[in-house]
Amino acid sequence: MEKRGSFGSRFGAVAAVGGSVIGLGNIWRFPYIAGENGGAVFILIYLSISFLISIPIMLSEFSIGRAARRNSMGAFTRLAPGTQWKWVGYAGILTAFIILSFYCVIGGWAFEFLKESILNQFQGKTPDQIEASFKGFVACGWRPIIWTVLFIIASTAIILAGVQQGIERYTKILMPILFILLLGMAINSLTLEGAQKGVAFLLKPDFSKVSGSTVLQALGQSFFSMSLGMGAMITYGSYLRKEEKMMKVGALVALSDITVAILSGLAIFPAVFSFGINPSSGPDLVFLTLPNIFSQMSGGHLLSIVFFFLLFIAAITSSISLLEVIVAYMTEELHITRKRAIAYTATAICITGSLCALSMIPDSILTIDGKSLFDLCDSLSSNIMMPLGALFIVLFAGWVLSPIRLRNEMTNHLQYGITIFPVIRFMIRFVIPVVILLLFLNQVGLFGRLP
Numbered sequence: 001m002e003k004r005g006s007f008g009s010r011f012g013a014v015a016a017v018g019g020s021v022i023g024l025g026n027i028w029r030f031p032y033i034a035g036e037n038g039g040a041v042f043i044l045i046y047l048s049i050s051f052l053i054s055i056p057i058m059l060s061e062f063s064i065g066r067a068a069r070r071n072s073m074g075a076f077t078r079l080a081p082g083t084q085w086k087w088v089g090y091a092g093i094l095t096a097f098i099i100l101s102f103y104c105v106i107g108g109w110a111f112e113f114l115k116e117s118i119l120n121q122f123q124g125k126t127p128d129q130i131e132a133s134f135k136g137f138v139a140c141g142w143r144p145i146i147w148t149v150l151f152i153i154a155s156t157a158i159i160l161a162g163v164q165q166g167i168e169r170y171t172k173i174l175m176p177i178l179f180i181l182l183l184g185m186a187i188n189s190l191t192l193e194g195a196q197k198g199v200a201f202l203l204k205p206d207f208s209k210v211s212g213s214t215v216l217q218a219l220g221q222s223f224f225s226m227s228l229g230m231g232a233m234i235t236y237g238s239y240l241r242k243e244e245k246m247m248k249v250g251a252l253v254a255l256s257d258i259t260v261a262i263l264s265g266l267a268i269f270p271a272v273f274s275f276g277i278n279p280s281s282g283p284d285l286v287f288l289t290l291p292n293i294f295s296q297m298s299g300g301h302l303l304s305i306v307f308f309f310l311l312f313i314a315a316i317t318s319s320i321s322l323l324e325v326i327v328a329y330m331t332e333e334l335h336i337t338r339k340r341a342i343a344y345t346a347t348a349i350c351i352t353g354s355l356c357a358l359s360m361i362p363d364s365i366l367t368i369d370g371k372s373l374f375d376l377c378d379s380l381s382s383n384i385m386m387p388l389g390a391l392f393i394v395l396f397a398g399w400v401l402s403p404i405r406l407r408n409e410m411t412n413h414l415q416y417g418i419t420i421f422p423v424i425r426f427m428i429r430f431v432i433p434v435v436i437l438l439l440f441l442n443q444v445g446l447f448g449r450l451p
């Protein structure tokens, strides 16, 4: 048998999977969606979805990966040879490309902003100046491209060292750092004057804001945030040791995902509200609102360095999991060396990432229907590719993979989790496919979009 990498310990596995899961989605999307959709009620819905739907999907991916001990495309050809299921694997690899293309651009921005923070370039600037400098940076074209390329080089340097010596080793250091920095920032934010308003925005339960679309938003957010539906968890699952209890890994990771998401909200919103600014989401929140606040806050210089460093960690540990999906496929299926696979992938992403960066320039021609390539990559992956991928993955795990095999993977040959397994399998076979279908039909507008 060929030698394959694997994660050496439970902590290593949780750190690596957690590194993939915890990313930009937790920092700039979750807090805002939660605030807009009923606060604590949304968080409860999100938590239920994570445990009832996302963890079973994650366990399906882990099982497929570990049963096959192969990359996300090879896993399907090994478990269902001669069938068309391999296309689910190919689609996942394509999705990894699409996500990486815009994710690396943001990773590059985090790099640039880290530099600006270290050089103390936000201090003493007016909000207009900060906006002009951010817009100028994005519109400049070549500067974002250079940072995107640097970010890709940093990510590839980590995975070049392999699964255990690269991915596991770095995520084991970086994830605890991210957690501690974020906790420190949240505590600091909570001591600011007027912090309660931010806490109320994030946590105050408001049932009137909950509607059918809230649940669907929580679902979509959970898929992206838990890195589901595109093979990252199949690939990482294939690196789980045979004796690893995947249910525990899944539960720990889901808890970390939500904890970090809430902590980000507690780090960001009290500060935003305490300075009387309206919250926003996405790049604007992180690259405009926050620098504005850092420029006015005492200790803002240090805080901005901490924040952009943690944003950088969140982005890079997710980006290495995306790269690994492609690299594992190339080494195992196309039989090229890891070094070469990484070089080819990095080059391709440098090109697509640069195109995404260029599409952000005002009046760029890289747009379709008024949407920039960057936004298209974002919505294509999270609204279409990932839900569809997750649908086919659970159908495969629930209906194609033999029940005994699925059970052996999830319960380590009946060593634990025996009572919960039938519940998970029921969810995978019947409930989750229907729920994803509803989400998907709503997202492509077949219901005319729920209110």
Ligand code: PHE
Binding pocket: 020, 021, 022, 023, 024, 025, 026, 099, 224, 225, 226, 227, 228, 230, 232, 318, 319, 321, 322
């Ligand atoms: N989960 C990551 C985030 O929240 C994004 C991601 C999606 C990473 C899919 C890997 C695979 O930012």
